[in-house]
Amino acid sequence: MTTTTTEHTAARLRNAMVDALTAGADLTDSGWERAFRDVPRHVFVPYFYRQGPGGRQQRIAGGDPEHAAEWLHAVYENRPLVTHLIDGNAASSSTQPSLMVAMLQALGDGDVRVKEIGTGTGYNAALLAHRYGGDQVVTVDVDADVTTEARRRLDRTPYRPTVVTADGATPGTTGGPGFGAIIATCGLDRIPAGWLRELAPGGVIVAPLGSGVIRAEKTSDTEAVGRFLATGAYFMPLRQPGDSGIIRRPEVPTGDSRTSPIGTDAVVDEKFRFLVSVALGPLGWQYDLGDDGKPTGARVWAPDGSIADLDPDGTVRETGRRALWSELEAAHRQYEANGRPSRDRYGITITAGGQRVWLDQPDGPTWTL
Incomplete structure (x- = not known):
């Protein structure tokens, strides 16, 4: 050419x-x-x-x-x-x-x-x-x-x-x-x-x-x-000098499992994942895909090495300082209770002393960053 x-x-x-x-x-x-x-x-x-x-x-x-x-x-x-x-x-x-x-x-x-x-x-x-x-x-x-x-x-x-x-x-x-x-x-x-x-x-x-x-x-x-804004956004993370910005996956947990009330249909819900992204902080994700290309299982992990693994049968295992899947379940209860809000229902207040995301109004449900 x-x-x-x-x-x-x-x-x-x-x-x-x-x-x-x-x-x-x-x-x-x-x-x-x-x-x-x-x-x-x-x-x-x-x-x-x-x-x-x-x-x-x-x-x-x-x-x-x-x-x-x-x-x-x-x-x-x-x-x-x-x-x-x-x-x-x-x-x-x-x-x-x-x-x-x-x-x-x-x-x-x-x-x-x-x-x-x-x-x-x-x-x-x-x-x-x-x-x-x-x-x-x-x-x-x-x-x-x-x-x-x-x-x-x-x-x-x-x-x-x-x-x-x-x-x-x-x-x-x-x-x-x-x-x-x-x-x-x-x-x-x-x-x-x-x-x-x-x-x-x-x-x-x-x-x-x-x-x-x-x-x-x-x-x-x-x-x-x-x-x-109403739009979604998925950007490479802000990097510090010498930092790759990658959250590396720890070993998958192998301990006791329990049945979770939420499955892959919840964690692929974009509006819910937005709430997760501000309420739970930066996370790494991995999915197992079925023959139809839809997720059947999932892994989620945090920078501190905590990790949760959801099996296709709906059972979950967690390990690390944070019980990540339990945190997801709590966030999902909030999401459902507030009518599955879209991004543009959320706001933010930034001060020298801290930052918080709120729903609908500054005195509404709040998540501290």
Whole structure:
């Protein structure tokens, strides 16, 4: 595929992707529509990884004639693409465009200074620079390999945000306070307290929390309050220096079992799993699949080594400091008692002293993060 052919095809596919996002009412803001039509995603995703033969990650690159067509079409489909591996495990990705749209539109209008946590490929930073101007955008990533590649790709475009290699959870490394918005493109189990200090009065935080996305506005020097968007979100976790972000699975328990009142139908319920993601913190999951592709059994484990194993017969075994399946059962009782709430019924209050997620109103049912 020649360079001219690639650029022509990419423009056609990019416009088709944006047309689909606008037709589906995902993309409603004209300023962000222009950004998505102008910024070339393929420049920022020159390759991605997918599962190949034997379960190994296979690199699909635009520079490989065998995969060039597959690569370009995938780049302009509405799906996430794994772009960076650590020890063979996914560590960074290019976010699904419809989710990017939801988060970017949540930032609001105006001439604001924006800090992005999680540079990734640089694509989201380029979109921010298109909308707000490169001098208004700072993007941060903990991985020097990631930021080096992002700078190189940004240099091929007109978009010039400031790219910083730093721990995104730590304030003070990116030019001081006064940001009108902080947007994160990495998964969090709580909002770093220092972000409040970096926000200007009335500034907003748009960030993945659990398997949802919050939009919180700074209401005072020590508080931000907001709600979850309706959309789901599954991001690579925010990593500290030297951390892979992977929760490794402990040995499966082999002790006594008991019958559980909830089975795989509960733990694959997306709305329930959202509550689990904020109430129980970060967890690892694994499923056994039947011939029809539906889960028949499940494993769930925590960073402290606790693990629970649900067998296809509905019995469960638990081991470790936390009785994880018992925690799931308690969360499910709350979920049922409150009418199986969707994400947009939840809100969040962030203060210097702590954070809590609440249902419907700040004085409703509460989960401390």
